[in-house]
Amino acid sequence: MGFTEQRFNVNLSILFTELPLLERPAAAAAAGFTAVELWWPWVDSxxxxxxELDALRRTVEDAGVQLNGLNFYAGQLPGPDRGALSLPxxxxxxxxxxIDVVADFAGSLGxxxxxxxxxxxxxxxxxxxQDALALRNLVLAARAAERIGAILLIEALNKPESPLYPxxxxxxxxxxxDRVNQASGLGNARFLMDLYHLSMNGEDLPRVIAEYAGRTGHVQIADNPGRGAPGTGTLPLDDLLDRLGKAGYEGxxxxxYKPGDxxxxxxxxxxxxxxRAAR
Structure with missing residues (x-):
């Protein structure tokens, strides 16, 4: 199960950014995709x-694409910010x-x-x-996710690009x-396995897949070096996705990734x- 067997969605916060936000869902659909994901689009609010929420909802619905993932507010992305929930x-x-703004919007689009x-x-x-504050806020986020039947994702970034991110x-x-699931009692927190970030950290990706595929709620990819499309770097992404499939990941x-010039x-x-279309 490599490239041709997986279900892909396009992140509209890093791809199609040459277009206004409200034109990106239709552009993804025109490229053959049936699902998208987003960082929180309003970095200042x-x-x-x-x-504004209604306008984005309508453009997703009109494009006929499924919103599969949405970030909570995290400050300026891309940029120096890497999140907000652990900042006093x-x-x-x-x-x-x-929290509830995200949950309500996400829930309205399934x-x-x-x-x-x-x-x-x-x-x-x-x-x-900071860790104690983060846990309190993550429990609130887990409860909001549970309210709409969603999972809460926790992501590892990479130290070279995010040296202050723990x-x-x-x-x-x-x-x-694990700490969020224990504190909330809900069991709906999952690992977001970003193969680009983990490769930048020098991790053994086959080992990570073998150990954590069953704990993973979502996967993201970009090639390394460069954070470009598969084939622009040296990561064996087809093989890694095949390993994920064999390990039982069906998400x-x-x-x-960045489209380049x-x-x-x-x-x-x-x-x-x-x-490209979901099966």
Missing amino acids: PTPAQS GEESERFRAN CKALNALYGNRVAGVDPAE LVSAPAAVGVV WVGLE RPSAEAFEWLPRES
Whole structure:
């Protein structure tokens, strides 16, 4: 089960960004995809106007694509921010204000996976204090996800690009998954396995797949080096996805790569068009 057997969705926060947000779902559909995912689109507002939420909802529905994943508010992405839920003060308050907004929007589109980025370490703040704050906020997020029948995703990033982010290995992220499930009693937290980030950390990807495929709720891919499309770097992504399938993973694979110096619609030649639509 490699490229031709997986179910792919397009991340509209890193692909098709040459287009306005409201034009991207239709562009993904025109490229042959039937499912999409998004980072939180309003980087400056955890609580945008209802009219903005309604406009995005309509464009997703009109394009005929399924929203498979949505991030909670995480500050400026891409950029120096890496999340808000573990940041003391205003940012964690903004995250909490965003929780039900995300859940309601995702639920209205049948989205079943919500991603909560942890947040950078803050100078002068005890890491244990940040971790305790993160756990409280993640439990709130898990409850909101449960309300709409969704899972809560916890993601490891990579240390070279996110040196202040504390979850820079698969075991670190899975450890948070376990703590959230224990604290919430819901069991709906899952690992987001991003093969690009894990490869940047130098992890043994076949071992990660063997150990954590059963704990994984979503997978994202990009090649390394460069974070480009499969085939632009050296990661054996076809083989890794085959390993995931053989390990029992049956979920979605998010395309979270940069298109390079070309329109996004031209960055999918590695994937036959007949393999882009969900089966």
